[in-house]
Amino acid sequence: MSRHAFKLLLPAATGALLIAAWYALHFWVIPEDQRFLLPTPDAILHAVRENAAYLSRAALNTARGALLGFGLAVVVSFALALLLSWSAAVRAALYPYLMAVQLTPLPVLAPICVIWVGAGLKSVALLTFVIAFFPLVVNTTQGLVSVDRNLVELFASYGASRWQQLFRLRVPGALPYFFTGLRIAATLAPIGAVVADMNAGSSAGDGGGLGFAAVIFNSQAKFPALFATALVTCLLGFLFNVVILILEWWALHHWHDSYERTDR
Amino acid sequence: MAGPPLVEFRDVTKRFGEGPIVLQGISFAAQPGEFISLIGPSGCGKSTLLRLLAGLTPASSGEVAVEGRPPAAVKGQLAFVFQEPTLLPWRTVADNVAVPQILRGVPATERVATVARVLDLVRLGQHAASYPRQLSGGQKMRVSLARALALTPKVMLLDEPFGALDEMTREHLNEELLAIHAQQQWTGFFVTHSVAEAVFLSHRILVLAPHPGRIHSEIAVPLAWPRTEETRLGPDFHELVAGVSRVLRSVERTTP
Numbered sequence: 370m371s372r373h374a375f376k377l378l379l380p381a382a383t384g385a386l387l388i389a390a391w392y393a394l395h396f397w398v399i400p401e402d403q404r405f406l407l408p409t410p411d412a413i414l415h416a417v418r419e420n421a422a423y424l425s426r427a428a429l430n431t432a433r434g435a436l437l438g439f440g441l442a443v444v445v446s447f448a449l450a451l452l453l454s455w456s457a458a459v460r461a462a463l464y465p466y467l468m469a470v471q472l473t474p475l476p477v478l479a480p481i482c483v484i485w486v487g488a489g490l491k492s493v494a495l496l497t498f499v500i501a502f503f504p505l506v507v508n509t510t511q512g513l514v515s516v517d518r519n520l521v522e523l524f525a526s527y528g529a530s531r532w533q534q535l536f537r538l539r540v541p542g543a544l545p546y547f548f549t550g551l552r553i554a555a556t557l558a559p560i561g562a563v564v565a566d567m568n569a570g571s572s573a574g575d576g577g578g579l580g581f582a583a584v585i586f587n588s589q590a591k592f593p594a595l596f597a598t599a600l601v602t603c604l605l606g607f608l609f610n611v612v613i614l615i616l617e618w619w620a621l622h623h624w625h626d627s628y629e630r631t632d633r
Numbered sequence: 634m635a636g637p638p639l640v641e642f643r644d645v646t647k648r649f650g651e652g653p654i655v656l657q658g659i660s661f662a663a664q665p666g667e668f669i670s671l672i673g674p675s676g677c678g679k680s681t682l683l684r685l686l687a688g689l690t691p692a693s694s695g696e697v698a699v700e701g702r703p704p705a706a707v708k709g710q711l712a713f714v715f716q717e718p719t720l721l722p723w724r725t726v727a728d729n730v731a732v733p734q735i736l737r738g739v740p741a742t743e744r745v746a747t748v749a750r751v752l753d754l755v756r757l758g759q760h761a762a763s764y765p766r767q768l769s770g771g772q773k774m775r776v777s778l779a780r781a782l783a784l785t786p787k788v789m790l791l792d793e794p795f796g797a798l799d800e801m802t803r804e805h806l807n808e809e810l811l812a813i814h815a816q817q818q819w820t821g822f823f824v825t826h827s828v829a830e831a832v833f834l835s836h837r838i839l840v841l842a843p844h845p846g847r848i849h850s851e852i853a854v855p856l857a858w859p860r861t862e863e864t865r866l867g868p869d870f871h872e873l874v875a876g877v878s879r880v881l882r883s884v885e886r887t888t889p
Contacts, residue, residue, distance in 0.1 A: 519719040526713040624723045
């Protein structure tokens with residue numbers, strides 16, 4: 370068997386095993402009167418089909434909030450990282466406060482956000498921004514300041530300006546770090562958007578996102594639909610990460626050591 | 634060689650802040666086209682001397698002049714080759730060689746022609762589109778050399794460029810370096826730990842002594858030009874290597 374086929378077959382086999390264990394748990398372990406606590410995979414898929422219109426609208430709303438917040442986080446964190454990379458003094462002055470924002474739990478920030486910008490998309494985007502922002506700014510800054518000293522000297526010996534040094538040396542050199550931050554942020558953004566939606570979403574107008582859907586299904590004790598919501602949330606996060614991984618591959622594969630060389 | 638010197642050090646002292654004196658009372662002059670090696674025990678300030686000449690750090694006292702001007706004012710005439718290849722890993726070989734020209738705003742058409750020319754000089758024409766990680770250590774160093782040559786410098790500063798390479802590769806690169814020097818006639822300053830390398834390449838060898846770094850002696854290398862691999866086999870060559878080694882050992886013996 371080729372290595373490639375093996376790599377695909379392995380996770381498929383794990384998946385099959387997990388689903389089998391799931392059914393076994395449902396039918397053989399859990400007492401009949403409590404089986405509603407763990408709906409079978411087919412019941413969950415059925416709930417996905419049944420609520421397809423509602424769930425896809427909710428997913429779209431959550432994706433919109435997540436993307437907006439994530440995009441904002443990328444732009445703002447990059448600008449701030451440029452500022453932070455300027456000197457150690459700037460970093461010392463600002464880091465503790467950046468940490469403070471990151472350390473405040475989302476459900477605590479949510480009501481503040483609602484007061485400021487109102488419930489709904491704006492709040493979800495703002496809260497997603499807050500959660501995605503920190504790993505991006507920390508990693509990008511680290512990348513900008515970790516440039517090879519010899520390359521800095523080389524640029525100096527050719528009389529490069531500070532801007533040339535920044536955009537021709539530091540920024541491209543920081544790309545691998547930036548993508549590390551991006552991967553973490555891409556994992557956090559959809560989760561953040563869902564949690565934000567639970568705490569600061571709104572059913573008015575657009576009908577709310579996946580977090581709101583989870584709250585509703587839970588209150589109605591629609592467990593298969595709740596699991597279906599979890600599944601859709603998971604798929605959304607997966608999609609986010611796949612896009613980032615493709616972008617990262619595109620930017621780094623031909624030169625960075627984290628990718629295998631294909632020419633030998 | 635007559636005429637005004639291209640490079641001149643007049644009683645130069647270098648000290649970083651309140652630290653120990655790194656270089657003291659350095660005076661010498663170099664003619665256009667001259668190849669000078671700097672040799673001496675570690676800590677004798679060889680690399681600092683090159684950095685002064687490159688304008689990367691100022692002299693504490695005394696004067697460094699290139700064509701009668703301070704090095705920082707003539708950076709375009711100087712090229713530095715570091716111990717490491719110091720390439721941008723995200724750029725191709727051709728783009729790496731073009732970096733000095735890009736930084737100086739040389740137009741793209743001119744850049745392309747220059748890059749092709751200097752890559753041919755170091756025999757890396759067919760690797761123009763490769764990335765640094767696809768090259769061997771010797772090839773990376775040749776890219777670094779090509780990059781330095783791209784601005785047709787008047788002064789080449791080479792800080793142990795071949796120190797990390799194996800003996801054979803080093804000898805080949807020494808021969809290539811001399812062939813390029815014969816074409817371009819820049820003034821070369823070459824820091825090395827290898828006596829044989831210094832003898833093979835140089836018109837003159839400056840032996841430095843440490844604590845504080847100073848010029849211990851100056852040894853002329855009267856071997857005939859052009860020098861080839863045959864040069865290394867001759868008795869003159871071996872005699873000179875032995876002579877320089879003796880001087881170097883006497884410097885090291887007197888070092889506390």
